[in-house]
Amino acid sequence: MLNFNSIFVLLTSKFIHLLLNIPFSNTSQALMNLCQQNLNSKETIMHNSCQQLKKEFIKKWIHGLQICCSSNTKMNILERKKKIKLSADIALASAKNSTTSWSKAIISEAKNDEQNAILVENLSPESKFIRAHQKVSCHKRITSKKILKRSYGVYRKMKKMEPRRCGSSLASCIAKRLVKKRTRVLKRLVPGGEFMDEFSVIKEALDYILSLKVQVDVMKNLVNATTILS
Amino acid sequence: MSSRRSRQLSSGTSMRDDQIIQLVSKLQQLLPGTRIQRSNKASASKVLQETCTYVRSLHREIDDLSDRLSQLLSTIDADSPEASIIRSLIM
Numbered sequence: 001m002l003n004f005n006s007i008f009v010l011l012t013s014k015f016i017h018l019l020l021n022i023p024f025s026n027t028s029q030a031l032m033n034l035c036q037q038n039l040n041s042k043e044t045i046m047h048n049s050c051q052q053l054k055k056e057f058i059k060k061w062i063h064g065l066q067i068c069c070s071s072n073t074k075m076n077i078l079e080r081k082k083k084i085k086l087s088a089d090i091a092l093a094s095a096k097n098s099t100t101s102w103s104k105a106i107i108s109e110a111k112n113d114e115q116n117a118i119l120v121e122n123l124s125p126e127s128k129f130i131r132a133h134q135k136v137s138c139h140k141r142i143t144s145k146k147i148l149k150r151s152y153g154v155y156r157k158m159k160k161m162e163p164r165r166c167g168s169s170l171a172s173c174i175a176k177r178l179v180k181k182r183t184r185v186l187k188r189l190v191p192g193g194e195f196m197d198e199f200s201v202i203k204e205a206l207d208y209i210l211s212l213k214v215q216v217d218v219m220k221n222l223v224n225a226t227t228i229l230s
Numbered sequence: 231m232s233s234r235r236s237r238q239l240s241s242g243t244s245m246r247d248d249q250i251i252q253l254v255s256k257l258q259q260l261l262p263g264t265r266i267q268r269s270n271k272a273s274a275s276k277v278l279q280e281t282c283t284y285v286r287s288l289h290r291e292i293d294d295l296s297d298r299l300s301q302l303l304s305t306i307d308a309d310s311p312e313a314s315i316i317r318s319l320i321m
Contacts, residue, residue: 081300182278212288219295
């Protein structure tokens with residue numbers, strides 16, 4: 001079964017003349033069509049959704065790279081690297097089409113910086129509605145979290161007054177505390193995680209890891225293809 | 231009233247615990263592991279810790295790859311035909 005990695009390298013080496021003559025929009029279309037033809041028909045649903053995400057991501061990322069790398073040809077390496085990374089992150093988030101919270105968080109964070117405005121506008125046109133919603137819902141979540149903390153403090157005082165249970169639950173208490181500690185760390189790693197509760201953070205982390213894998217795969221292929229060609 | 235509230239809270243957390251256990255098992259399947267057999271009794275905190283390290287390593291990898299890509303793009307020889315391919319594709 002031809003996987004996506006081999007397809008990408010195959011395409012860039014075999015269809016060099018095709019890429020030279022065709023303008024950008026047709027190039028990506030030609031690439032996508034060829035990928036579609038070579039995909040195995042017996043793939044699982046997850047593999048299909050990953051391939052779909054990969055296609056969307058590639059389209060948007062190459063578009064983003066064109067926008068940011070063509071405007072200024074004399075960038076130094078650090079600036080270029082930041083732009084590449086930023087365009088990759090935004091492309092991945094917008095490829096998700098606002099279905100997950102972490103993608104919305106990335107896009108709203110990028111929008112807050114004025115320099116990235118052009119990039120975000122072009123890559124994710126549907127994000128216009130995200131910004132206002134995100135700010136309002138964040139504020140609401142923060143105030144409701146404060147209320148929750150206050151009531152939780154009261155609850156804890158009440159619990160302390162109850163007699164301690166037997167020792168078998170001590171281990172479970174420690175386990176729960178560890179889980180809470182780790183979830184707190186995870187909240188910092190997943191974008192937008194500080195505003196979510198434990199359960200949603202773990203759910204978002206599942207999807208985030210899958211998407212990060214896709215991003216790493218595609219970037220690796222592009223780097224390999226560029227190394228081969230240069 | 232307070233007993234009902236504490237009862238509600240405890241039943242709510244036990245349901246949430248089950249859901250967390252389900253999610254954690256799904257997470258375990260995603261993580262790259264050296265062991266072939268994943269023990270079902272791997273504690274949730276260990277899985278979460280591995281998740282955190284895995285996410286950090288993925289972030290680092292993306293950083294490295296964008297570094298390499300920017301170096302490659304900046305050192306392209308301007309006149310070669312391959313450079314024009316890359317330029318037409320990316321720039």
